[in-house]
Amino acid sequence: MLVTLKEILKIAEEKKIAIGAFNTPNFTSVRAVIAAAEELRQPVILMHAQVHEDMGICKMEEMTPVMRAFAQGAGVPVCVHLDHGTSLDYIRRGIDLGFTSVMYDGSALPLAENISNTITAISYAGKTGASVEAEVGSMGTAEGGGEGDPSIYTDPAMAEEFVKRTGVDALACAFGTVHGFYKSAPKLDFQRLSMVRERTGVPVVMHGGSGVSHDDYRRVIQCGVRKINYYTYMSKAGAAAVSGKEYAQFHDVLLDAERAMRADVIAAISVFSGLNA
Ligand code: 13P
Numbered sequence: 001m002l003v004t005l006k007e008i009l010k011i012a013e014e015k016k017i018a019i020g021a022f023n024t025p026n027f028t029s030v031r032a033v034i035a036a037a038e039e040l041r042q043p044v045i046l047m048h049a050q051v052h053e054d055m056g057i058c059k060m061e062e063m064t065p066v067m068r069a070f071a072q073g074a075g076v077p078v079c080v081h082l083d084h085g086t087s088l089d090y091i092r093r094g095i096d097l098g099f100t101s102v103m104y105d106g107s108a109l110p111l112a113e114n115i116s117n118t119i120t121a122i123s124y125a126g127k128t129g130a131s132v133e134a135e136v137g138s139m140g141t142a143e144g145g146g147e148g149d150p151s152i153y154t155d156p157a158m159a160e161e162f163v164k165r166t167g168v169d170a171l172a173c174a175f176g177t178v179h180g181f182y183k184s185a186p187k188l189d190f191q192r193l194s195m196v197r198e199r200t201g202v203p204v205v206m207h208g209g210s211g212v213s214h215d216d217y218r219r220v221i222q223c224g225v226r227k228i229n230y231y232t233y234m235s236k237a238g239a240a241a242v243s244g245k246e247y248a249q250f251h252d253v254l255l256d257a258e259r260a261m262r263a264d265v266i267a268a269i270s271v272f273s274g275l276n277a
Contacts, residue, residue: 197224
C-alpha cells in the first residue's frame with residue numbers, strides 16, 4: 001500500500017516507534033526491503049538518494065516506477081521517498097515522478113535560504129500531496145563517513161524557528177551520527193535531540209543509522225526519532241554474502257545478496273519497531 005511520509009509517521013507516533021527508511025538503488029535491494037517489511041508486518045520507507053544518481057549507481061527515472069510498483073503491491077504501508085535532494089529542480093522532477101515524500105536538503109545553506117527553498121519545495125509537493133522532510137544542522141559529507149563534528153550539530157532554537165516558518169512534516173537532526181562507516185563508535189548528543197524534538201514538536205529523522213548500537217536506537221526513539229535512515233550496513237551485508245564465492249550464474253549472485261540484505265533489514269526493523277525489546 002503506497003502512503004505518504006506524513007501517514008507513515010502517524011503510525012510511528014501512535015506506536016512510539018521509528019520507521020526504517022532504506023536506500024534501494026537497485027531492484028535487488030527493493031525486493032529485500034519489501035520482503036523484510038512484509039515478513040515482519042511493519043510499515044517501511046523505500047528511498048532513492050540523489051547522491052546515488054551522482055555516483056552513477058541509478059537514475060531517479062529508473063528507480064521510481066520500480067519502487068512505486070513494489071509499494072503498491074505490498075501488504076504493508078510503504079512510503080516512496082526522495083533522500084537528500086539538494087536542488088529544487090531535482091525535487092520538482094521527483095515529485096512529478098510520483099515520490100510520496102521528498103527530503104529537501106538545504107543544510108549547507110544559510111538558514112534564511114534553507115527556509116525559503118524548503119517553502120518552495122513544500123509548495124511543489126502540495127501539487128501531489130507529497131510530504132516534505134528537511135534538515136537543519138549538518139552531518140558533514142553525504143554518505144562519506146567519518147566522525148561527527150559538534151560545531152555543525154542542529155541548534156534547537158534554529159530548528160524551532162525553521163519548523164515554525166516552513167511547516168515541514170519531519171526534521172532531520174544532526175546530533176552525532178554520520179553517513180557511511182564509523183571510524184569509532186558514535187557518541188550521540190541525546191540532550192540536544194530531546195530539545196529539538198521538544199521545541200519543534202515534529203517527528204525527528206536520524207540519518208546515518210548503520211553502526212549505531214541497539215541501546216542507542218532504543219534511546220533515540222525514546223527521545224522522539226520516528227524515522228531512521230539506514231543503508232551502509234545493508235549494502236555491506238549483501239556484498240559480504242557474495243564475496244569470495246564462485247558463481248556460474250549472475251542471478252545466483254543477486255539471490256544470495258538479496259537474502260543477506262533481507263536478513264539485515266529484518267534485524268534493523270525489529271529493533272526500530274520494538275519487536276525484540
Ligand atoms: P547509512 O548509510 O550510514 O546507514 O545512512 C543512510 C542515510 O542516512 C541515508 O540518508
